[in-house]
Amino acid sequence: xxxxxxxxxxxxxxxxxxxxxxxxxxxxxxxxxxxxxxxxxxxxxxxxxxxxxxxxxxxxxxxxxxxxxxxxxxxxxxxxxxxxxxxxxxxxxxxxxxxxxxxxxxxxxxxxxxxxxxxxxxxxxxxxxxxxxxxxxxxxxxxxxxxxxxxxxxxxxxxxxxxxxxxxxxxxxxxxxxxxxxxxxxxxxxxxxxxxxxxxxxxxxxxxxxxxxxxxxxxxxxxxxxxxxxxxxxxxxxxxxxxxxxxxxxxxxxxxxxxxxxxxxxxxxxxxxxxxxxxx
Amino acid sequence: xxxxxxxxxxxxxxxxxxxxxxxxxxxxxxxxxxxxxxxxxxxxxxxxxxxxxxxxxxxxxxxxxxxxxxxxxxxxxxxxxxxxxxxxxxxxxxxxxxxxxxxxxxxxxxxxxxxxxxxxxxxxxxxxxxxxxxxxxxxxxxxxxxxxxxxxxxxxxxxxxxxxxxxxxxxxxxxxxxxxxxxxxxxxxxxxxxxxxxxxxxxxxxxxxxxxxxxxxxxxxxxxxxxxxxxxxxxxxxxxxxxxxxxxxxxxxxxxxxxxxxxxxxxxxxxxxxxxxxxxxxxxxxxxxxxxxxxxxxxxxxxxxxxxxxxxxxxxxx
Numbered sequence: 001x002x003x004x005x006x007x008x009x010x011x012x013x014x015x016x017x018x019x020x021x022x023x024x025x026x027x028x029x030x031x032x033x034x035x036x037x038x039x040x041x042x043x044x045x046x047x048x049x050x051x052x053x054x055x056x057x058x059x060x061x062x063x064x065x066x067x068x069x070x071x072x073x074x075x076x077x078x079x080x081x082x083x084x085x086x087x088x089x090x091x092x093x094x095x096x097x098x099x100x101x102x103x104x105x106x107x108x109x110x111x112x113x114x115x116x117x118x119x120x121x122x123x124x125x126x127x128x129x130x131x132x133x134x135x136x137x138x139x140x141x142x143x144x145x146x147x148x149x150x151x152x153x154x155x156x157x158x159x160x161x162x163x164x165x166x167x168x169x170x171x172x173x174x175x176x177x178x179x180x181x182x183x184x185x186x187x188x189x190x191x192x193x194x195x196x197x198x199x200x201x202x203x204x205x206x207x208x209x210x211x212x213x214x215x216x217x218x219x220x221x222x223x224x225x226x227x228x229x230x231x232x233x234x235x236x237x238x239x240x241x242x243x244x245x246x247x248x249x250x251x252x253x254x255x256x257x258x259x260x261x262x263x264x265x266x267x268x269x270x271x272x273x274x275x276x277x278x279x280x
Numbered sequence: 281x282x283x284x285x286x287x288x289x290x291x292x293x294x295x296x297x298x299x300x301x302x303x304x305x306x307x308x309x310x311x312x313x314x315x316x317x318x319x320x321x322x323x324x325x326x327x328x329x330x331x332x333x334x335x336x337x338x339x340x341x342x343x344x345x346x347x348x349x350x351x352x353x354x355x356x357x358x359x360x361x362x363x364x365x366x367x368x369x370x371x372x373x374x375x376x377x378x379x380x381x382x383x384x385x386x387x388x389x390x391x392x393x394x395x396x397x398x399x400x401x402x403x404x405x406x407x408x409x410x411x412x413x414x415x416x417x418x419x420x421x422x423x424x425x426x427x428x429x430x431x432x433x434x435x436x437x438x439x440x441x442x443x444x445x446x447x448x449x450x451x452x453x454x455x456x457x458x459x460x461x462x463x464x465x466x467x468x469x470x471x472x473x474x475x476x477x478x479x480x481x482x483x484x485x486x487x488x489x490x491x492x493x494x495x496x497x498x499x500x501x502x503x504x505x506x507x508x509x510x511x512x513x514x515x516x517x518x519x520x521x522x523x524x525x526x527x528x529x530x531x532x533x534x535x536x537x538x539x540x541x542x543x544x545x546x547x548x549x550x551x552x553x554x555x556x557x558x559x560x561x562x563x564x565x566x567x568x569x570x571x572x573x574x575x576x577x578x579x580x581x582x583x584x585x586x587x588x589x590x591x592x593x594x595x596x597x598x
Contacts, residue, residue, distance in 0.1 A: 056356050064351075105383050113354050115383045118374050124344045125379055128351020128359075131336065135312070136355055155375070158344035166336070 066122020120153025298323025412540020
C-alpha cells in the first residue's frame, strides 16, 4: 500500500482513538496516538493476516500487544482491517462490550489472542507463540509491542534472556520509546539506562528507529527487521515516538497517558485529524 | 470394600507424573513439557531423552515459563509446565491469572512438592495455600490425585481436557493403592467405601490416611462413606450431597491450609444445600517448618488419629 494511503488510515485511526476515549471519558489516548504508525504499518502493509480470525493463526503473522492499555489503537486498527464492524468501536469500555478496557479473549473479540494489561507478560507470550511456529514448521513471524516504562517489570528480562537462549529468531519486539510513564518522565521515575545496550548484552539484534511517527521510516524499519530474522537471534526495534502524536496539546507529555479529552478538547483534536475513512 | 484396599507398593506421586507425561509424549504430538530448572525433581528425564525437541528449559524464571506456555497454546500445543507447587502458584499468580486463566489457555500447570510432605526444605517451599488460590480462578480445573497410579492416570487425562488445569502432587514415597489400569475421570469423585455413619472426604496424600482412619473406625463399629475427591474443581457436588444424605455429617482431610482448600469447597456445597456437621483436618492457619514428612504430618495433626477424632466429633454433633 502506498504511503499516502497508510497515512490517511493513520489519521482516521487517531480520530477513532480520541473519539473512543471521549465517549466514556476513560481510556489511554497518549500511547495509542504515539504507536499509530507502527500499528497501521503492521496491519495494512507488513503482516500476512486473516481478519476471518483463527486463534491458532497457523500460516499467518501474529501480533501481541503487551502494553494493553493502548487498546484504543489496537481496536481501531483491528476494526479498520475487517476483524469486526467499525461501529463496534463506539462500545469501547461500555458494559456488555467485547471492547474491554484492556484487550481480552474472554469476550471473543476477533483479533485478540491474549489478555494484556497487567504489564510485562507479553514478551513471554510472544516468545512462546514464536516457538510454537517453529515446532509447527510455520515460517511466519511474531511481532510484539511493549512500552519503555513497561521494561521496568522483571518478567521482561526473563523473557528477553529466554528468547535469546532458545534462538527465537522469528520474533520482532518493538519497544515504544516515548520516555514517559504515569508518574513522569521514564528517566526520572526509574531510569532504564541504555535499553539498546541491555538488549544487546542479552544477545538480541537491536535496531534503532528515531522516527517512529514517520510512516515510511516505520515501514522501512519493519522490512529491515524482517531481513534480520532467521539469524539465530531475536530482533528488537527501539521505536522512538511522541506520546500523544497528532493532537498538539497531547504531544510529548505523560499528562495524557490515561485521561480523556472533554467536549471542547475533542472538537480541537478533531480539527487536527481529518475524517479520511468515515467515522464509525 | 474397605478391607479390600491394600498397599500395592510405595512410590512418589511425582514419578506417576513422570510416567504419565512420557506416555503422553508417545501418544500426543502436541504435548510439550516446560520446566524452570527442576526437570529431575519433576521426573522429566525420560521424556527429555525421548522427546528433546518437545522439552523447553526455562531456567529459574517461572513467570516467563507461564507466559511462554500461554503463547505455545496459540498454534495448538498443549504445554505442561513443571516446577514446585509454590513456584507454580503464589510465585506466578498474576501470570497464571491473566495469561492463562483469563485468556482461557490450554495450559497444564503441574506442581510437585506440594504441602508439608516436601519436608526438610521448610515453610519457604511448603505451599499450603495453592488449592485455594487456584480454585478461585474462573475456568481453572484443580486436580489432586492420591497416589502414584492415580497421578499417572490424571496426567494422561488432563491432556484431553480443553482448558487450564492445576495438577498437584508431591515428593515423598507414599502408599500406592489405586488400580494401575484406572481411567481417570475429571470431576467425578471416587467412592472408596460405602457407609452410613460419617462421610470422610479427602484428597492427595491424605486419602491414604483417611483409609487407615476408616479401618480404625470400622473396628469401632462406625461405618464410613469414604470419598477420594481427586478433583477439587469442578467439584462433584452430587457425590457429596448423596453421601451426606446418608450419613448426616462429614470430615474433610487435606494437606493444605484450613482456609480455602478442599474443606471450604465442600462447606460451600453443604451450606447452600444441606448444612450438616462438618469437621476439618487441615493445617490450622499456620506455616510449616523443617522436618521429615511423617514428623510434620504428626506435628500438624494430619494423621489417622485426628481423622478418627474428627469423625467422632462430627457424629456427636448430629
